[in-house]
Every structure is written in structure tokens, then in C-alpha cells.
Amino acid sequence: IVSPGIYNKLGLAGGCILGNVITGIVTIVLLYLALIRPATNVNFGIFVGLLYLCFPMTVISQLSTGPMLEAITPPHMRGMAQGANITVMNFGAAVSPFILGFISDVAGTPVAIWICIAISFGAGLINVPLMFVKGCCIPPKAKTDDKRPLRGEDKELVERALRGEWVPAKDLEELNEDRFNKGQPYLVIHPRKYQDEKDDLLNLRRRAKDDFLYHRNKTKEYLAKINTTEDLAALCEQANQSMAGANEDEVKDIGRELGEWFAEYIADSGYSPQTDSVLIKQAILSAFPVVNKEKELKPDNVERVLLDTERTYSRLLELEGYDEKGQTIRSILSNAQSAMLQQTL
Numbered sequence: 001i002v003s004p005g006i007y008n009k010l011g012l013a014g015g016c017i018l019g020n021v022i023t024g025i026v027t028i029v030l031l032y033l034a035l036i037r038p039a040t041n042v043n044f045g046i047f048v049g050l051l052y053l054c055f056p057m058t059v060i061s062q063l064s065t066g067p068m069l070e071a072i073t074p075p076h077m078r079g080m081a082q083g084a085n086i087t088v089m090n091f092g093a094a095v096s097p098f099i100l101g102f103i104s105d106v107a108g109t110p111v112a113i114w115i116c117i118a119i120s121f122g123a124g125l126i127n128v129p130l131m132f133v134k135g136c137c138i139p140p141k142a143k144t145d146d147k148r149p150l151r152g153e154d155k156e157l158v159e160r161a162l163r164g165e166w167v168p169a170k171d172l173e174e175l176n177e178d179r180f181n182k183g184q185p186y187l188v189i190h191p192r193k194y195q196d197e198k199d200d201l202l203n204l205r206r207r208a209k210d211d212f213l214y215h216r217n218k219t220k221e222y223l224a225k226i227n228t229t230e231d232l233a234a235l236c237e238q239a240n241q242s243m244a245g246a247n248e249d250e251v252k253d254i255g256r257e258l259g260e261w262f263a264e265y266i267a268d269s270g271y272s273p274q275t276d277s278v279l280i281k282q283a284i285l286s287a288f289p290v291v292n293k294e295k296e297l298k299p300d301n302v303e304r305v306l307l308d309t310e311r312t313y314s315r316l317l318e319l320e321g322y323d324e325k326g327q328t329i330r331s332i333l334s335n336a337q338s339a340m341l342q343q344t345l
Contacts, residue, residue, distance in 0.1 A: 026051075154175070166203075173218060195264070216314060236296075
């Protein structure tokens with residue numbers, strides 16, 4: 001019951017070391033209790049209770065031996081390694097009582113017990129290098145739903161996004177929207193390091209217009225949706241749960257990583273933060289106006305948040321040279337041309 005939890009937290013080697021160290025410490029305490037004179041019922045009760053309470057730690061160190069051998073031994077030699085392990089353990093169990101009994105007769109029982117204590121600590125020390133071996137070290141934490149592809153999702157797309165690589169805004173939004181509809185968390189994406197993508201920034205910028213336009217149009221859809229939904233509070237709560245990171249510390253780490261990315265970018269792009277820090281702050285405030293100080297969406301703020309978000313995307317589109325009036329006229333002319341062509345045919 002106890003050992004799986006210990007192995008999951010500390011790894012096989014860590015569990016083995018913990019078991020050996022606790023065994024050594026408990027044995028020292030038991031030896032001290034046994035040598036107290038005069039012996040009392042209280043001392044005896046503590047001795048017995050401690051003995052049976054801590055005995056499982058010895059078992060935990062023994063149980064880890066087989067799995068650790070499995071992890072470090074080549075597949076074609078595992079049978080021999082496990083056989084050798086069992087042979088050594090059985091041989092030690094058969095011989096050690098005679099050896100320790102002889103030592104007890106010659107040098108006294110405390111000396112024999114101190115030898116056992118030294119063996120326990122020595123076994124723990126010998127296993128320390130295994131804490132850095134795959135299969136024996138602390139196992140990696142299982143990925144939560146916000147950091148892995150779920151059933152039915154495009155695995156390659158999700159993995160690219162999780163690596164911080166560019167994926168079309170439409171594809172990522174549709175994936176997260178599908179998760180939202182199923183009550184699942186959005187992907188939590190760490191940004192790539194600036195040095196890893198500095199040579200691809202031109203392509204990233206070229207893709208910005210389409211991504212901004214998609215998100216602005218999507219925001220308009222959400223505005224229409226909140227005006228037709230019957231339970232706006234439930235919709236807001238579902239959105240908050242999907243957007244919230246599984247780990248608050250990780251969310252802060254992502255913010256810090258973005259800050260580092262931006263700092264490296266401005267330093268590499270001709271700006272002088274050491275002299276223009278206030279100006280840079282003003283540029284940030286202009287590019288990223290506040291859309292929601294309350295952090296969460298609520299029925300009384302969701303419309304305002306969406307409207308401010310739409311305005312932000314519109315301003316970003318203007319910076320990218322998007323001419324909405326021109327686009328509208330071109331769209332009308334294109335539709336008219338198609339209609340005339342159909343009539344001709």
C-alpha cells in the first residue's frame with residue numbers, strides 16, 4: 001500500500017535509499033532502548049511498537065531491488081541478473097545469522113547490531129548513483145490534459161503547439177473550442193525561446209494578419225453567442241475553467257518566459273531599454289490595452305471584454321496594413337463579377 005506512493009515520489013532508487021536510511025536510524029533507536037537499564041514495560045512497549053511500525057521500510061528497500069535490476073540490465077541478461085539477485089539474497093539470509101551470531105559471541109551483541117546499521121547506511125549510499133539512471137530515478141509527472149493530445153485530436157498539431165511553434169490560429173482555436181464544448185482545459189503553451197526562433201520572425205510576422213483577422217471575426221461570433229445563450233453565467237464559468245492553467249506557478253512561468261522573449265527581442269532589434277524604458281512601457285500599453293482587470297469572465301463584464309478584445313485586434317490589423325474598407329469593396333466587386341459570370345454562362 002505504501003511502497004507505490006514512495007516510488008512514485010522518489011523513484012525506485014530513492015525509495016530504496018529511504019528504506020535503508022530509516023532502517024539504520026530505527027535500529028539505532030531500538031539499540032538505545034534495549035540498552036536502557038533498568039528495563040521497563042514502557043520501554044518494552046515503545047521498542048515493540050517502533051519495531052513493527054518501521055519494519056515495512058526494510059521491505060520497501062528490498063522490493064525495489066528487482067525493478068531496479070530490470071531497469072539497468074540489458075533485456076537479454078535480465079533473467080540471469082534476477083537469478084543472481086535472488087541467489088545473493090538467499091545466500092546472505094542463510095549465512096548472515098551465523099556470522100552475526102559469531103560476532104555477537106566474540107565482541108558482543110551491540111557490535112553485531114552496529115555492523116548491521118553500517119550495512120544499511122552503506123546500502124543506501126551505494127544506491128545514490130542510481131537516482132540519476134532512467135527507470136530508477138524520480139518518474140516524470142504524468143501529463144495533464146492541458147499538455148497532451150486528447151483522443152480524436154490531431155497529435156502532430158497539438159505537439160507543434162506545445163513546442164511553441166506556430167500553428168494557424170484557426171486550427172488552434174477550433175481545437176480549444178472543441179475542448180471547451182467538452183468541458184476540457186485549453187492547451188497550456190510555453191513560448192519558444194527567442195534564440196530558437198529569431199531567424200523565423202519574418203515568417204511569424206507575415207502570418208500575423210491572417211491570425212489577427214481570424215481572432216477578430218471569432219470574437220464577433222462570441223459576441224453574437226452571448227446575446228443568444230440562455231445561461232450566460234454557466235457559459236462564463238465554463239470559459240474560465242477551460243482557460244485557467246492547471247498550475248498557477250506554471251502560468252507565472254509562462255509570463256516570465258514571454259517577458260524574457262520580449263526583452264531579448266527589443267535588445268536585438270535596435271531598441272535601448274537602458275535609456276528608453278518608459279517609452280517601451282508606453283508602447284506596450286498602447287499595443288496591449290487592458291481588456292479585463294477582473295481576470296475572469298462574468299455575465300456583467302463579458303460583453304465589454306469581447307468588445308475591447310475586438311477593438312484590440314482591429315488596431316493590430318491596422319498596424320499590419322489591413323484595409324477593411326478596401327477589403328469590403330474588393331469583396332463586393334468579386335461577388336458581383338462572379339454573379340455576372342454565372343449569368344453569362
